Amino acid sequence: MNTPLPISRRSFLAGTSALALAGGVSEVFAADETPLKVRAARKGLRMGAEVVPHLLGDAAYAAMLIRDVDMVVPGSALKWGPLERMRKVLDFSGADAVADFAQAHGMAMRGHTLLWHDQIPKWLPRRLANASKGPARIIEKHIDEVAGRYRGRMHSWDVVNEAIEPKDGRADGLRNSLFLEALGPDYIELAFRAAAKADPEALLVFNEYGHEWGWDAGRKRRLATLRLLEKLLGKGVPVHALGIQGHLAPGMKGAMDMPALGRFCDEVVQLGLSIQVTELDARDTSINGSIETRDRAVADAYTRFLEVVLARPATKMVLTWGITDRHSWLTNHFPRPDGDIVRGLPYDTDYVRKPVWYAMAAAIDAAPAR
Numbered sequence: 285m286n287t288p289l290p291i292s293r294r295s296f297l298a299g300t301s302a303l304a305l306a307g308g309v310s311e312v313f314a315a316d317e318t319p320l321k322v323r324a325a326r327k328g329l330r331m332g333a334e335v336v337p338h339l340l341g342d343a344a345y346a347a348m349l350i351r352d353v354d355m356v357v358p359g360s361a362l363k364w365g366p367l368e369r370m371r372k373v374l375d376f377s378g379a380d381a382v383a384d385f386a387q388a389h390g391m392a393m394r395g396h397t398l399l400w401h402d403q404i405p406k407w408l409p410r411r412l413a414n415a416s417k418g419p420a421r422i423i424e425k426h427i428d429e430v431a432g433r434y435r436g437r438m439h440s441w442d443v444v445n446e447a448i449e450p451k452d453g454r455a456d457g458l459r460n461s462l463f464l465e466a467l468g469p470d471y472i473e474l475a476f477r478a479a480a481k482a483d484p485e486a487l488l489v490f491n492e493y494g495h496e497w498g499w500d501a502g503r504k505r506r507l508a509t510l511r512l513l514e515k516l517l518g519k520g521v522p523v524h525a526l527g528i529q530g531h532l533a534p535g536m537k538g539a540m541d542m543p544a545l546g547r548f549c550d551e552v553v554q555l556g557l558s559i560q561v562t563e564l565d566a567r568d569t570s571i572n573g574s575i576e577t578r579d580r581a582v583a584d585a586y587t588r589f590l591e592v593v594l595a596r597p598a599t600k601m602v603l604t605w606g607i608t609d610r611h612s613w614l615t616n617h618f619p620r621p622d623g624d625i626v627r628g629l630p631y632d633t634d635y636v637r638k639p640v641w642y643a644m645a646a647a648i649d650a651a652p653a654r
């Protein structure tokens with residue numbers, strides 16, 4: 285579908301065509317609202333979304349997910365900080381709620397994330413520095429505990445998240461994180477090996493951002509990612525897929541270099557890895573104009589990105605980071621100058637489909653089967 289069409293909320297909730305409900309009002313149409321997950325399944329793809337555990341009890345929120353996705357990932361509940369705010373007191377309630385929801389609705393679940401430099405417990409840096417048996421033991425124990433709990437139930441795990449930061453000035457482009465400081469670059473290998481031990485069936489993913497950037501920073505990030513993956517694979521480390529986050533920034537000059545992303549995907553595939561789009565969204569923070577203009581820019585960004593990644597049969601899934609603008613990290617983290625909420629996801633704040641939903645549907649329909 286090329287043009288976004290007006291959508292009736294009632295039609296979504298009733299699961300029937302807008303035309304039938306509107307009694308033939310001419311500007312309302314019978315759009316193809318076949319759920320995204322059904323369209324994706326036809327292509328051998330999975331469609332997923334990041335979810336907020338405590339919202340799963342909201343029937344309208346849950347209904348959107350049940351309709352459109354067959355995979356969910358908790359946004360923050362499995363990060364080390366929120367999980368273990370107090371040392372040795374692990375709160376799995378959020379992640380368990382997501383696991384229960386996934387099971388009840390026949391969905392797969394992803395784990396995000398075992399090691400990330402951000403959202404870590406306050407006590408962790410000191411603990412790593414003072415560990416009597418060494419910092420490796422602490423990281424292994426964490427991974428064993430968390431991945432072990434969901435053993436056999438996770439489709440995939442973001443084992444290490446955002447370990448690349450060329451700005452930190454290292455020759456290998458790795459981020460100078462607390463894990464790197466404690467253990468050197470081998471912490472990444474250690475994490476993947478521990479995850480494979482804890483959950484031998486899960487696909488183990490290295491997850492990163494900025495692969496679509498056109499700036500020199502993008503080139504450096506792609507290069508550092510490839511070198512890292514090559515090195516890990518060369519040592520027989522169990523890495524199975526690259527997670528491309530896909531936090532797009534349309535309207536920002538140079539933020540989306542699609543040919544460079546395409547070449548990068550091909551190089552990742554040549555390493556023998558599959559690709560997962562793990563956190564897709566597009567902020568309209570730099571887009572001025574009407575809601576229509578903003579929504580069009582966001583939809584176009586998804587189209588351009590999905591065309592490239594879905595053209596590669598090694599791309600096995602697409603997850604958006606959230607499903608509705610009502611609950612999106614974008615509004616807090618990339619506020620618009622006019623203070624309006626950021627409209628970066630398939631459903632608006634009233635849970636009505638936006639042009640970007642149709643852009644996703646069209647991109648999936650146009651993708652080759654895998």
Ligand code: XIL
Nearest residue numbers: 359360396445446529563605612613
């Ligand atoms: C974000 C969450 O959505 C927010 O709620 C939280 O405040 C910050 O983290 N890349 C990632 C995700 O890998 O974990 C981040 O999630 C978004 C960027």
